[in-house]
Amino acid sequence: MDKVNGKTKFNLIDILVLLTILVIIAAVVFFAVSRSNSLSNEKQYTIDFTVKITPVSGDNLALFKVGDTVLDSATGKTLGKVKEVRTEKVINVTSSYETLEDGSKVAKYGEYEDLYVVYVTVNGVATIDKHDVAHVAGNRILVGAPLYYAEGNYAATVFCTAFTVEGVK
Amino acid sequence: MARIKPVEKTRFNVFDILIILIVVACIAALILRLYVFNNEALTKKAEVKFSVNNVMQSTSEEMLKSIQNGTVLYLSSNEEVIGYVTDIKAERSTVFAEDEDGNQIEVYHPTNWNVYGTAVLYGTSGDLGFYVNGTMRAEINSVVSVFTSRVQFEMTLTSISAPTDKN
Structure with missing residues (x-):
């Protein structure tokens, strides 16, 4: 602001300042309002999603328990509760093969003694976005999508292998 | 004797420059969003x-x-x-x-x-x-x-x- 004959007058810079402040305030209000509207309008669905955790040593299998709360280890937000736990042994593909009845040749495999693949089905609450994609605690729930899984003291990067959205909560 | 009125010059200060930079950055961001990072492009x-x-x-x-x-x-x-x-x-x-x-x-x-x-x-x-x-x-x-x-x-x-x- 300039002072001319003792009077304060606006110049171009002052107008730019005011405009910028107004635009910032308008943007903040707009996004705050639209965000709160979208949150309040989001329907919540119950979702069951299964994640694959591998490899897990036999000593750690007891860490996966039905009823445990599962968190996103990156954000600390709740993904849901463990509904089911299933295990398989990790396989090791060998250099030999067998010929099946239909004539196809399939590599033989063995199983590691104490390494497991753990499939955990988690029951949680999801929202559905504009692309019809389910989200739980900010994570896309899609077959093949990675998740940062934490249950008790166990944390790992896991991948979703299946999911079902069951209906409005 | 006529008194010569001192000329008051408009001078930029750091605050003014900051404001100009913010305005320019906002305009640049808008252009990038509209023309570079938009699927229409x-x-x-x-x-x-x-x-x-x-x-x-x-x-x-x-x-x-x-x-x-x-x-x-x-x-x-x-x-x-x-x-x-x-x-x-x-x-x-x-x-x-x-x-x-x-x-x-x-x-x-x-x-x-x-x-x-x-x-x-x-x-x-x-x-x-x-x-x-x-x-x-x-x-x-x-x-x-x-x-x-x-x-x-x-x-x-x-x-x-x-x-x-x-x-």
């Missing part, structure tokens, strides 16, 4: 063939069930529409094994599957070829992370057609 399309290798059988089945001709692909990084699938199929993955004579032969993997498909991807055309989403140069073996409403996967490009106009 993706004026070209290219047909690509892709593979998704060594997935679980259940994943390949889910892909075949949920992805059809016309299924929209979204870019995993920014959720923007990046194209659509035109064709998809799955085959068992293969590995090499030794036969009785010690020769290496290709046999089926006991559990893994490969998914193969064709898609039309949107992008721009530059000196070095086609740029997926205007940012990633499409090359054989380059990987594009995409998702549909059911599956997220990394498509490895195995062939890329010459780009044509999108519309």
